[in-house]
Amino acid sequence: MSFELPGQFAQFGEARKNGFLRVKKIKEDGGKVAGTFCTFTPQEILDAAGISPVSLCGMSEETIPAAEAHLPKNMCPLIKSSYGFAVSNKCPYTYFSDIIVGETTCDGKKKMYELLGRMKDVYLLHLPQGDREHALEQWTEEVRRFRGFLEDRFGEAISDEAIRKAARLRNQERACRRRLLELQKSDPPASTGYAIYKALEGAGFYFDVNEVCKELTRLADSLEADYAAGKRPAAPGAKRILVTGCPIGGVLEKTVKAIEEAGGVVVCFENCTGIKAMLDDVDADAPDIVAAVAEKYLKIGCAVMTPDKRRMDLLRKLVPEYKVDGVVEIDLQACTAYAVESYTVRGLMEELDVPYMAIETDYSASDSGQLATRLEAFLEML
Amino acid sequence: MYAIGIDIGSSCAKTAVTGGNGTVLWLDQMPTGWSSLEAAEEIRRRLLAAGYDPEEAPCVATGYGRVVVPYAKKAVTEITCHAKGAQKLFGLSDLDVIDIGGQDTKVICVRGGSVRDFLMNDKCSAGTGRFLEVMANTLGMDSPSLIELSGRGGNTSISSMCTVFAESEVISLIGKGERKENIAYAVVRSIAKKIASQASRLNADGARTVLTGGLCEADELRRALGEELGKDIESCKEARYAGAIGAALLAEKL
The missing domain is CATH 3.40.50.11890 (Rossmann fold)
Incomplete structure (x- = not known):
């Protein structure tokens, strides 16, 4: 053809x-x-x-x-x-x-x-x-x-069998992605958040899931070995930031990069390419495999749901787990669902006594200077 | 030993020298001009002429030009510096600071001596010094005279927050023969409303609110802001130097 x-x-x-x-x-x-x-x-x-x-x-x-x-x-x-x-x-x-x-x-x-x-x-x-x-x-x-x-x-x-097989493989991939994300739990973290994000994003374009698992494992192994050898990619004393909100692939440079250039380090991505879709696996041996697949996906917390209890529960759990010093919510311009929900997240962070900042941005470069100042000031505040 | 703080803003560059124990020894300001780098060099000359050597003393730079001051030991954002400077100027450790800058306006919430939260306008120039400047220009005057004139006006409003749209609103008011003081009043109210809505997003717990930045002596603006926020807004003539003073205080600790 x-x-x-x-x-x-x-x-x-x-x-x-x-x-x-x-x-x-x-x-x-x-x-x-x-x-x-x-x-x-x-x-x-x-x-x-x-x-x-x-x-x-x-x-x-x-x-x-x-x-x-x-x-x-x-x-x-x-x-x-x-x-x-x-x-x-x-x-x-x-x-x-x-x-x-x-x-x-x-x-x-x-x-x-x-x-x-x-x-x-x-x-x-x-x-x-x-x-x-x-x-x-x-x-x-x-x-x-x-x-x-x-x-x-x-x-x-x-066939059901083909779905079960796919579920086992995707469970493996999710485990590899989780492992990479969870490397950041160590204090100081094993990598910059930027590098982790880029690796996870790039893995989406491999087409071969076995290949993805191999590459992500290789990266996690090398980060672990470097860490054991004393390598510390984040600045000493860097404040540990959790990023939540909208998908951020299009604004990574002026947000995550800016946080890390200002002396912070992103230790946890709660959003789409991050941890939220990787935490739950599919029970590949469930009697009804389609129901098991459906169940896994419905466990994802997202502002399109009302109420969005899952996202709040997850954030509540991630903040202590990753020893987070501050939370930055990155919302895309005109995303009503996330923009409104940011008020709820702010309230949750007040309750947890963790400083929180929400930024709204788009794909242009016009606000990168002001964003950098705001992110820098947020880090100085921590 | 003394310490130096430099605040290079988008329209004005401010310098403060403090005596190592927090006392302010010298204050200076000048227009930033088109190049922050040249402004930094001019500041160096002025400091030397006043007997202060920025290469010898600890120096912190802030403001949007903070990264181009070659002799500064450290760059710190204007949020942190204004918070620090305002605490010193007003002798308070719990306060809300409203800083109206040339291109951004910040509301900074300080509790127990540290910044607890802040808001800053992003892309848009609504509620900033630039907004006033554009409107004043349209009326053929400068910002301080516009604000002063607004005290004699009333009964007019403009509804656009966007500088470009607000300018056409002002032009159509001029076309309709509206009195200049009424237009000035509308402009000042519009900026006060915008800033008040920004400030009200931060927790209001009755802490005192102060105004810093280049418009600190614009009493009519301060009054309008106070009315919109429903509280007194304090200021003083040194408040335009709050960022530079804050930077100098941070330099003392280097």
């Missing part, structure tokens, strides 16, 4: 060209790719169908102008960036996705998926919005429906 590259391929930079060629190769070798946006996506079902999930979350402001031809200006930069990549054919993973899988998370994403569905094949999972007693049952049915959809769409049955 052969696949076309987008018309403007020649104008792309080297890294993006390589991305296109890599995913083109996967498709030519008979592989299928599913673009995903969220930690709620039940990856095991895609794995079992022989489809590789890859994150399509836009992290650059480059494609925002293209998105604003259809989307409002005052909207989350992640949504605009992702949509812009799809409209402009600039993202290899979006371009070569056989299917895009979304969930009914925030309003912005929900409505964006409708527009995205006009140019790509989009499947939307209906995620429950809170803690009703039938939430798990409803979500399990959604995951079952998704399985049925994939079977019809790609003409191949997905």
